[in-house]
Amino acid sequence: MPKRNSSDTKIYVLDTNILLHEPHAFLSFKEHDVVIPMTVLEELDYIKDSKKDVARDARVSIRAMEDLLHDATPEEMLAGVTMEGMGAGSTAPSGSLSIFTDLNMAETQQVFTSNENDNRIINVALHLQKTFAPQQVVLVTKDLNMRLKAKGAGLAHVEDYRTDQLITDIKYLSRGFHQFEGNFWDAVKSVDSRTEGRDTIHTVPKSMLPEAYVNEFLLDDSKHFAGLVEAVNQDSLEILDLGYERLMSRHAWGITPKNIGQAMALHALLDPHIDLVVLTGPAGSGKTLLALAAALEMVVERNMYDKIIVTRSTPEIAESIGFLPGTEEEKMLPWLAAITDSLEVLHKHDENTKGSMNYIMEKANIQYKSVNFMRGRSIQNSIVILDESQNLTASQLKTIITRCGEGTKIIVGGNLAQIDSNYLSAVTSGLTYLVEKFKYFSGSATINLDGVVRSRLASFAEENL
Template identity: 35%
Template sequence: MEFKKKLFILDTNVLLTDPHAIFAFQENDVIIPIAVIEEIDAMKSRNDSIGFNARYTSRLLDKLREQGRLDEGVFLETGGILRIDIDRNNHHIPEGLAQDKMDNRILSVAFSAKDNLKDRYKKIILVSRDINMRIKANAFGLDAADYIKDKIEYESSYVGMLELKVSPEVINSFYAKGYVKLEGHNLHANECVHFRSGNQSALGIYKKEKDLIEKLVFQEVTPWGIRARNREQRFALELLLDDNIKIVTIVGRAGTGKTLLALAAGLYKVIDEEVYRKLLVARPVIPMGRDIGYLPGDKDEKLRPWMQPIYDNLEFLLYGEESGKKKEEAHLSVEFLEQKEFIQIEPLTYIRGRSIPHQYIIIDEAQNLTRHEIKTIITRAGKGTKIVLTGDPEQIDNPYLDENSNGLTYVADRFKDIEIAGHITLIKGERSPLAEIGARIL
């Protein structure tokens, strides 16, 4: 007899990454160990993305509970069956593994399924985002897999720019007319183009609605004194300053100018051109390395260390590195912008549930967000709002994400053919020679 179905046992980190993972296995069956429910319950009070996903998972399971007892199994809309496994006695934890450790209790369910259900399923697989969990499972003869739904291969992902070798006539025509139409190139919406012909070159951007590559409009604009230092930064400013492009993703290593360019363009659009009412800057509050615990002071004082990179960039825009003015004076100037409500800087947590019209929104460190969190942010955008997502997928502090599964990489790929979206990957570091070398070789 040939079995058609597979059985997937889910680790806690899968649901904390994507609560909808329950429905991600098509017609196959899914088991959630009771230890996973306990871990999710322990996470539900956290005021971050993990806490949100824990609460969301609980609501999904509570909704499914209306169909019947979860320990006996309920039907999923995908055709599979979901069951919560109690595994009361933990008899299937191998000798040498701690009996009271949550990971091993989850493994126990997988061992039990392998022993008791192998005659019912084509394959039994433990699904975990935890590398060590998969290693332990494999060491004891279990099939284990990462949760790879909606992953993008970062190494071969969309970079937002194409270099084309053309004839001198094409470049001459491009400069004369301000546009050119090329056949045989599968360009994406607002993809940036670098024409080359011997010593001649030209920069353009593909407009999908017209099916034309047009000259850059904002090459001569220097928002708040910031001038593009390389080709990719020129392209970035073109996307940031174009009001018809409503969502921009900028990827790049440390020191490539992602945040500085976005802030300069945002201030220019809010204060100089008055296109938007306010510049809203947010970033996820995720510590790098060991957390230092609670911080003293009011809300603003607590958040200042997390938001300091934003303030550093604002101070540079206000005073520049060559200025002789004191840093304390720069702080006062940033405070003036905040008091006048030109700019608002806050943690990402406070954006959820809001509707935000006519604002220029910058989400810094977006590589630490899941695709569901990115979706939540984008759906907050009201009429006339522009969203800029910046980050470095090679520097992820969220333990449940990697460079292939984070929200920034996901959005850049999914929006590449949308006419109101643009993406660019910054390559060259401009912070300092040391920063550039460090980002490249370390």
């Protein structure tokens, strides 16, 4: 049990899903104490040997706790082992980690009498709240129903895990562009312009846009100016003049943008200096089609990359793809139908659409891969298209992005309104985390596509359903 009984520190009781979401989460509570109920260890033990996507996360979390507790005696594990030295900087933990043997709790200490795992964990939190009052005891879980049950049972403090949550509301998520009211040049007090080859670069005071970041697009309402932030200095911004009409005239693999959002996305996708492009937006905004068109243009027409690797997460409702017949690529085809649909659209005017698709898939060396099998790989000189990424956690996205080797460009797409995961919301999705973490990285660009271009039916459904 935690050694300290002070109102200055808190006791955090962690649910299993927290350690699956972030395996090292127990190290994120600074000076506060962390309690892991035995039921949580049992659940991790069951999951680590399963075929679920989170099995690896369970194993990582168990190893991390074992590294901390391996020299502790049984008595010390129950009393609490200090986490000092397990991290660096201002966020380094200094509290203790303890294991609570809730399996042997007397019925007099329990509020819930049914033997469900969630009820056992809530019972632990309620028992600690009673034992250590007035010290604050907090149950941390991503399960919304469990939070409601805990509060209904009398637990005063219940929280979601927010250490990896960089914004409080999805409306604050970076869109990748900034729009000025009226004419852009009316807002400019002073400017220094220079020409580099065919490009014109304007240097303007940073006070115009204090929160600007590299590769952020700048637009105005007059539809005359379009620019891109090339560099952010201490008191100035360097803006590449793209020209609104020139930006709208960009094309790839026969596709031209239907709105300024698609034009900005196409510019970022075709820019060889940008290694990571994140496309967010509603269904029907053109994320997949633009990504595939740009990838084909760069692989087949320009010979900039060797192949295209297409991947996405398979929803937990069908977590095993092993029951589908064929090779890995054939098994993935149902999940990646959006890619084949887009490929069909790009070649619908060909004399033999199916023949063209087969030829291009071979010419561009398009490979369909499951996210489950991306671990351990090193992908060189390729374009990776990661579709439906809103269902991935930050640690899962890190696993995929760190696979990218020299000369590889990754395109991440997702719709934050279509999250299927039980434990993720728009603000806790790995896609949101990725956008906010990479917005100041000069090798990345984010574009929020906000116009549905499929049909008036799709537009109405997106706005009203």
